[in-house]
Amino acid sequence: MADERRGEWGSRVGFILAAAGSAVGLGNVWKFPYITGENGGGLFVLIYLVCILAVGLPIMIAEVMLGRMSQRSPVSAFKQLAGDKSLWRGVGWIGVLAGFVILSYYSVVAGWALEYTVFSASGAIEGADPAALTQRFGQVAGNGSGAILWHVAFMAITIAIVIGGVQKGVEIAARVLMPLLLLMFIALLIFASQLEGFGEGASFVFGLHTDNFGPGSVLEALGHSFFTLSVGMGAMLTYGSYLKKDDDIVVASVAITVIDTLVALMACLVLFPITFTYGMEPAAGPSLVFQNIPIALAQLPGSTIWAVTFFLLLVFAALTSAISLLEVTASYFIDELGWSRSVAVPVTGGAIILLGIPSALAASSHTFGAGMEAAIGMNWFDLFDYVSSNWMLPLCGLGISLFAAWRVGEQARRVQFAAGSTLGKIEGLYVAWLQVLRFVVPIAIVLIMLHALKVFELLGLTGAT
C-alpha cells in the first residue's frame, strides 16, 4: 500500500526521468571532465567505465530494490528490513550525512553556474578576450560574499521545489529539462567536432596515457562512479521507494546508467577539444568548465544566446540532482521523526546552507582556510568533496551491496529483480548480478580503499607507486 504522506511516481517513466535527473548533474559536466584532466585522461576514463559497470550499476539495482522493498528512506529502510536496533541502520546514517555534506558544496558550484548564466545574459561574453575570461572565474569564485549569495539563491530554489513533493516538483522538473540538456550537448558536440583541437582532445579522453595517473586515481574513479550515478547515499533507495510493485528495476537502472555515462563522455568530448584548441591546461581543476565554455562560445555568432542556454541547462541539471540530495536528507526527518514536509525541507535546507558557507569561502579565497590548506593540502571545499565521494559513498555502497546480497531473502530478492521486467526474468542475468554484488563489489571497494590508504605499501606487498 502506498502511504499517502510519501507519494508515488505519476507514471512509469516518472522514476527513470527523476532518477536520471538525479544522476546527470554537475558530476557529469563539471566534475568528471576536471578530474579526468587532473588524472591524465584516457586511463582514468577506462577505469571509471569499469567501476560504473562492475560496481555502480549492480549497486544501483540493489539500492532501488531495497527502497521498493522497504517503502522507506534510508535509515528507516534498514530498520524495516533488519530490525529496529540493527547496526545496519549505520549504513543509512552514513548516507544521510553524505547528503548533507555533498549538497553543501554542490550548491556552491551550482551557484557559480547561476552567476555565469546572469553574466552571459549581460552580453559580456560576446567577442571577449580569452585571457579576460580565464581571469574572470577567479573573480567570481574569489568573491566570498557573492559566492555565498548565489549558493543561498540556488538552495532557495531547491527548497521551494522539494517542498512541492515528489510527484509535482521532481518529476515535472526532470521531464522537461533532461531532453533539453541532451539536445544542447549534441549541438555542442557538433561545434566541438569542427575545432582544430578535436583530434587531440578526443585522444586525450580515449587514449591510454599513464601520466598523472597516481595511486589515488583508482579511488577517485571509484568514488566518482558512485557520485555520478547518485548511488551509495540512499538517493536511489528513496526514489525506489516511490516505485510501484510491477515497475522494472533492471531496465530502469541500465537506462539511467547509459544516459549518465553518455552525458559525461559528451562533456569531455566538448571540453577537451576546446582546451587544446585554445592552448589551455587540461588539469585546470574546478574552473575548467567555467573557463572553457565561455572562451569557445565567445568566438561564435550569437554567443550570448549559446552561453545563456548552456549555463541555464547546467543550473537545471544541478537542480534535479540537488533535489534528490535534499529529498533524502529531508525524508530522514519525515520518516524517522514524523516531521511534516513543509517543516523538514526548510530546516534541513537551512542547515545545508550554513554548512556550505565554509566551502563558498574556501573555494574562493586563499586567505580563508589557508592554514588548513597548508596542513593537509585541501581546503574545506576539497575536503568535503574528497571525504564524501571517495569515502562515505563507497562505504555506504558497500553496506548496501552486502545487505542486498547476503541478508535479504533469496525469494524476495528474486521477485524484486524480475518484477515487470523481461530482462530481469533471465536466470543467468540474475545469477551474474548476485555474484557480482556478493563478491566483486565488496572486494573491489575494500581493495581500492586499502590501496588508497597505502596499506599494501606498508605491508611491503607492492613497491611505492
Ligand code: TRP
Ligand atoms: N549524481 C549527481 C551528479 O552527478 C550528484 C548527486 C545527486 C548525488 N544525488 C546524489 C551524488 C546522491 C551522490 C549521491 O551531479
